[in-house]
Amino acid sequence: MAPDNRIAMCPGTFDPVTNGHLDVIARASAMYDRVIVAVVNLPWRKGKTVFSAEERVALITGATRELGNVDVEPFSTLLVDFARERGAMAIVKGLRAISDFEYELEMNQLNRRQDPQIESVYLMASAKYSFLSSSGIKELATFGGDIDDLVPKEVARALKERLSR
Numbered sequence: 001m002a003p004d005n006r007i008a009m010c011p012g013t014f015d016p017v018t019n020g021h022l023d024v025i026a027r028a029s030a031m032y033d034r035v036i037v038a039v040v041n042l043p044w045r046k047g048k049t050v051f052s053a054e055e056r057v058a059l060i061t062g063a064t065r066e067l068g069n070v071d072v073e074p075f076s077t078l079l080v081d082f083a084r085e086r087g088a089m090a091i092v093k094g095l096r097a098i099s100d101f102e103y104e105l106e107m108n109q110l111n112r113r114q115d116p117q118i119e120s121v122y123l124m125a126s127a128k129y130s131f132l133s134s135s136g137i138k139e140l141a142t143f144g145g146d147i148d149d150l151v152p153k154e155v156a157r158a159l160k161e162r163l164s165r
């Protein structure tokens with residue numbers, strides 16, 4: 001495949017993005033010419049998010065600016081349809097634990113059934129982020145826990161502000 005044609009998609013809800021997500025996005029950006037962070041924008045899915053899709057896109061855009069080859073976009077279709085539309089050859093996700101494996105195995109089967117041409121690639125979470133999740137972050141932030149080393153500064157600030165309302 002020609003250089004600068006190797007596009008990967010990193011999908012997720014990212015409510016909010018964590019340093020664990022950013023670790024996977026940065027590693028993907030070193031492996032592919034371009035990475036599109038695809039932000040789920042389906043208000044009915046998984047209940048209401050703390051941040052709107054626009055806010056999640058803005059927070060990830062700020063946190064990935066220095067990588068240079070990362071774009072962030074919301075989507076509200078099937079993931080593989082969005083990946084095909086953007087010319088992505090791979091869906092790249094992080095894997096933390098066995099519990100992730102079961103869910104991702106199912107997603108992998110669903111996505112490959114829709115489009116066998118788009119490969120799913122899994123990066124093992126870095127050890128220091130292997131316990132980190134968006135829901136854990138929200139729980140900590142709700143009860144005043146320290147999240148400063150777990151999310152970008154801007155995310156910590158936005159979360160504290162939102163949850164204190």
Ligand code: PNS
Pocket residue numbers: 011012013014040042045077078079080107110111
């Ligand atoms: O766990 P997340 O962050 O909510 O994961 C979202 C996503 C899109 C990566 C996951 O649900 C997936 O792989 N879905 C495949 C099926 C699909 O396209 N659903 C519609 C968009 S959620």
